[in-house]
Amino acid sequence: RTTSIPVTEIINVKEGMVDILRQISVMAEDIFTVFYVKRVKGQRWVLNSSVFTAEDAQLTQKWIRHLQDRIKYYGGARPKRLLVYINPFGGRCRGQRIFDTKIAPLFRLAGISTQVVETDRANHARDHIMEADLEGIDGLVCVGGDGMFSELMHGLIGRSQKEAGICVDDPNAELSASHLRIGIIPAGSTDCICFATVGVNDPMTSALHIIVASTAPPEDVCSVHHQNQPVRYSVSLVGYGFFGDVLKDSDKHRWMGPIRYDYSGVKTFLSNKSYEGKVEFQVVKNVQSNPRDNTRCRSGCLICSESTSRLKLDSEDWSDASSWFTGSSTNGDDWLSVDGRFMAINMTCISSACPKSPDGLSPSAHLADGTADLILVRKCSRFNFLRYLKRHTNKNDQFDLPFVDVYRVKTLWFTPKYHEEEELGSVSDRKSFFGRLCRDSPAHSCWNCDGEVLPYSTISIRKKKKKVKFGLRLKKPTCILSPQFSCCKRPTCNVFWQDKAGNILKKHQAACLVHCQLIKLFARGIEDRQTG
Numbered sequence: 443r444t445t446s447i448p449v450t451e452i453i454n455v456k457e458g459m460v461d462i463l464r465q466i467s468v469m470a471e472d473i474f475t476v477f478y479v480k481r482v483k484g485q486r487w488v489l490n491s492s493v494f495t496a497e498d499a500q501l502t503q504k505w506i507r508h509l510q511d512r513i514k515y516y517g518g519a520r521p522k523r524l525l526v527y528i529n530p531f532g533g534r535c536r537g538q539r540i541f542d543t544k545i546a547p548l549f550r551l552a553g554i555s556t557q558v559v560e561t562d563r564a565n566h567a568r569d570h571i572m573e574a575d576l577e578g579i580d581g582l583v584c585v586g587g588d589g590m591f592s593e594l595m596h597g598l599i600g601r602s603q604k605e606a607g608i609c610v611d612d613p614n615a616e617l618s619a620s621h622l623r624i625g626i627i628p629a630g631s632t633d634c635i636c637f638a639t640v641g642v643n644d645p646m647t648s649a650l651h652i653i654v655a656s657t658a659p660p661e662d663v664c665s666v667h668h669q670n671q672p673v674r675y676s677v678s679l680v681g682y683g684f685f686g687d688v689l690k691d692s693d694k695h696r697w698m699g700p701i702r703y704d705y706s707g708v709k710t711f712l713s714n715k716s717y718e719g720k721v722e723f724q725v726v727k728n729v730q731s732n733p734r735d736n737t738r739c740r741s742g743c744l745i746c747s748e749s750t751s752r753l754k755l756d757s758e759d760w761s762d763a764s765s766w767f768t769g770s771s772t773n774g775d776d777w778l779s780v781d782g783r784f785m786a787i788n789m790t791c792i793s794s795a796c797p798k799s800p801d802g803l804s805p806s807a808h809l810a811d812g813t814a815d816l817i818l819v820r821k822c823s824r825f826n827f828l829r830y831l832k833r834h835t836n837k838n839d840q841f842d843l844p845f846v847d848v849y850r851v852k853t854l855w856f857t858p859k860y861h862e863e864e865e866l867g868s869v870s871d872r873k874s875f876f877g878r879l880c881r882d883s884p885a886h887s888c889w890n891c892d893g894e895v896l897p898y899s900t901i902s903i904r905k906k907k908k909k910v911k912f913g914l915r916l917k918k919p920t921c922i923l924s925p926q927f928s929c930c931k932r933p934t935c936n937v938f939w940q941d942k943a944g945n946i947l948k949k950h951q952a953a954c955l956v957h958c959q960l961i962k963l964f965a966r967g968i969e970d971r972q973t974g
């Protein structure tokens with residue numbers, strides 16, 4: 443039987459008969475072992491090896507040298523030095539063990555040296571990246587879950603802006619992308635970012651992608667703003683209502699490990715809460731795709747590869763900064779507004795597929811097209827909400843329900859009906875029995891931003907644009923955040939915007955944007971071919 447292996451997928455060649463995972467080697471001068479990637483079912487990659495016998499030691503050495511030269515030549519920019527961050531408490535607390543037993547031997551085999559940082563607190567990795575000497579580092583690796591990935595992403599985005607002298611507080615600033623890639627060794631609870639980009643949450647598969655320097659177009663990232671201050675970046679879920687409530691409750695039960703999400707999921711489902719507010723969003727019209735076209739973003743996705751040039755044009759055409767405040771459109775993208783009670787408001791830049799939902803929250807979302815999918819689940823009965831949730835686990839279309847709408851967007855604003863300071867009504871309302879009864883449920887949920895609870899309910903999200911020309915002349919050219927805007931603070935109105943006539947355009951709202959192609963991963967994107 444003949445097996446052909448692309449040189450790009452050969453990991454290394456060693457003299458003798460070697461089993462690196464069991465750490466056994468039989469030395470013999472006329473034998474060499476070739477290690478390579480083997481694709482198995484379900485997007486998984488495993489390390490395979492073949493042992494070859496040559497006529498003599500000289501020929502063995504010749505083969506080893508020849509193959510190693512070929513790997514160097516065709517192997518592309520494989521990483522040589524990696525900075526690895528391990529969260530010892532992610533998921534089932536197995537991060538360190540996974541790294542030591544499964545990953546470190548593979549990196550050694552591939553000749554990759556590693557500097558390992560085991561975190562001792564939340565945000566340790568993010569802060570370390572901001573200050574670390576990254577000279578000669580070819581990539582970062584996180585061993586943990588989505589929260590850990592988020593820390594690395596925040597560190598890298600923060601560092602790149604600091605180095606480029608970009609003010610992240612300015613909503614019009616074009617963020618600068620880092621040249622460093624991030625690899626994810628899944629050791630968390632949901633591992634959604636790994637699953638949605640690699641196709642599986644398997645540590646060995648991820649390590650092999652890192653070694654062969656798999657690349658996909660840089661991913662979309664959206665930034666969430668509150669009162670016009672950036673609060674977090676997200677690649678996966680920015681969700682209000684159900685997923686916010688599940689996360690908030692599950693954080694109290696971290697000791698349960700990944701099962702905390704099931705426990706809090708059932709509790710939240712039974713409470714059947716809905717929240718009132720206004721969602722305003724900018725629907726992308728001029729794209730070749732939509733969330734219900736039943737396509738899947740796979741490696742070499744045309745939509746994503748074409749998006750770089752399309753988005754460039756799009757950003758040159760961006761002349762409607764005013765639409766950010768007024769909801770008007772000048773470049774073909776429509777602003778829509780929906781008022782009502784919602785069970786869930788979910789926005790996701792990628793499919794957000796995970797083991798619980800193999801197709802994800804939005805199965806046709808793209809990794810790097812500069813857009814996000816907004817899913818609105820309006821108030822419904824428990825039975826209907828269960829139908830909606832169940833469809834994440836099977837092949838039925840979760841958007842084919844009368845109380846669910848989905849849009850491809852680049853900007854989102856959300857204003858809860860009751861402002862945060864009014865949450866519990868007036869003091870007399872809070873005290874009176876009837877005051878408490880009148881509200882059937884708390885006025886606010888919270889936002890789930892890639893698995894972190896945001897302490898605000900009023901946010902908005904917007905796609906990043908390059909050149910901004912203003913359709914509006916604003917009253918005062920001074921603002922604490924950005925000199926172009928007029929921003930006033932009053933005890934009852936956190937932020938509002940005025941046009942030149944002094945009309946208030948938006949009240950109690952803040953910004954949250956989708957940046958295109960900002961963060962690079964060691965992932966090829968999910969492969970189309972399912973090989974055995």
Ligand SMILES: Nc1ncnc2c1ncn2[C@@H]1O[C@H](COP(=O)(O)OP(=O)(O)OP(=O)(O)O)[C@@H](O)[C@H]1O
Pocket residue numbers: 528529530531532533534561562563564565566585586587588589590591593629630631632633634893
């Ligand atoms: N040493 C540490 N001690 C406490 N918290 C930490 C430490 N290191 C990292 N963290 C924090 O732990 C949080 C959760 O980690 P992680 O994402 O790895 O696991 P998870 O929440 O179980 O998985 P998922 O995010 O996939 O649901 C992260 O937000 C991170 O900031």
Ligand SMILES: CCCCCCCCCCCCC/C=C/[C@@H](O)[C@H](CO)NC(C)=O
Pocket residue numbers: 587588589631632633634678679685689703794796798799802803828831832834835890891892893894
């Ligand atoms: C009756 C069966 C009900 C099953 C319900 C399954 C619904 C699954 C939908 C999963 C979506 C996950 C989105 C991912 C979010 C992550 O960013 C975040 C951080 O890890 N995880 C969570 C749980 O918030």
Ligand SMILES: [Ca+2]
Pocket residue numbers: 662790791792807808809810811812813814
């Ligand atoms: Ca996207």
